[in-house]
Amino acid sequence: MRTVYPILRYPDPRAAIDWLCSAFGFQVHAVYDAPDGTVAHAELVLDTGMIMLGPRVDGAPRPADDDWALYVAVPDVDAHCARARAAGADVTREPYNTDYGSRDYAARDLAGIPWAFGTHRP
Helix, strand or coil: CCCCCCEEEECCHHHHHHHHHHHHCCEEEEEEECCCCCEEEEEEEECCEEEEEEECCCCCCCCCHHHCCEEEECCCHHHHHHHHHHCCCEEEEEEEECCCCCEEEEEECCCCCEEEEECCCC
C-alpha cells in the first residue's frame, strides 16, 4: 500500500491530466470536479505509484527548482524520454548512466515542474 502521495498544483489541472497521461504515461485513477466544473482534485497512477493534483493556489510560494524534483521509476528510460519529448516535454538532461547502476533522464512538464525518471528502484 502506498504511503507517500506527491501533490502538484497546475494553472490548468485538466490540461495537466491530459498531458501527464500522454507524455509520461500516467493513467487517471480519479477526477473530482468542483461545482464550477473545474478540477478540484485528481489522482493519477503509473505502475505502483500515484500522484495527486489540483489547481494552483494564487500567491502560494513555490520551491526553487534546484530544491526538488519528482522521481519515477520506469523500465525503459530511452523509450520513456522519446515519448515525453514527442509530447512536448522539455528534456533538461538526456538519458545517462549513473554511478549506482541506474539509467536516468530529467524533464520539465507543461507547468515547468521538474521530473526525474530512471531505472533505480530503491
